[in-house]
Amino acid sequence: MVRESTRLSAQDWARAALRAIADGGLAAVAVEPLARTLGVTKGSFYAHYRNRDELVAAALEEWVRSHGSPALAGHAAIADPARRLRELLTVVVQAVQPLAPSVHLSLLGDRTDPRVEDAVGRVNRARLELLTRTYRELGLPPERAASRARVAYAAILGLLHLAQTDPDAPSPEALADEATALFLPEPPTG
Template identity: 45%
Template sequence: MADRKRARASRLSARDWADAALAAIRDGGLAAVAVEPLAARLGTTKGSFYWHFSGRDALVTAALERWEERETEAVIAEIGQAGTPEERLRRLFRITTAAAAREPDPLELALLADAGHPAVAAAFRRVTHRRIAYLVDLFAEHGCPPAEARQRALLAYTGYLGHAQLARSVPGTLPEGEEARSYLESVLQALLRGGRQAR
């Protein structure tokens, strides 16, 4: 048994620990990130943790970086470079509004509850700036001047946040099925109107 635990500990990566920390945050908030319970969850010892991290704060930082990677960079990578800016914006809206309309993401809700923590606040700032910058780039490629691209990006992002909040707080308010597709199309048409690519 001890040999199996040692073998498992040697195979665990920093990413495994970060993912376990994210699962703990999802289930119990930032306070749930504790080395011994995580070691038990992973079937290993604290020694594996200290192989990868200097302490709990370093693990929290790694977990937040992993969340950024999964929820922002992976989505941007999924959109890719193929197609026109309008096609990429449409893909982005389909992915993000579909995700927002599903069950509330307990991890994001838990992180929002701990948004006063300096590391969490910094992660939300980075994610927000990255997402808006990506939207600015897409609207600029669509033909909008810089100031207008930023305005449209902010409008798109605040619309996304409002959509997600409404889906969480008052389920059933947002349209579904064909009505949802028509609604999303009207939002996209308003955001895309007037760019050089649309002329």
């Protein structure tokens, strides 16, 4: 059954494009298959976008909005850095679903595309800045805080990769506890 084109928003199309990107990278973003998936005609697409490139750009902006600085604002507002780090790690680990595709990891296959390079760079910078700030507030010196942030972020991306390939991964709760224990620095003694 085909739905009326006015019922879908540009954001609906962008989110559908993100699901396609997660499953198969930028090459998976094609108007006709997305229209079939959404249960609409191609006319719905053209009511919002002039071409596929506009849809790709909108999808990448939606991803940056939902995974970069705007999405991190609530976590950034947590005053206690230990609680902030614990919640950041817990949210990331709980979002990792076994065998679930990841937009971030799929975009890495298209990393030479300037649009992808920009979007991934913006999300990476936002996440690394918040992690670095958190480690600074936990008492680590600037260089060590930046280094610890990179290692923690690399582990987060690694968890995403494992979730795509390991159906026997531990529960999100167990992973969150382990990640928190691993990446929360010991309080200074003295």
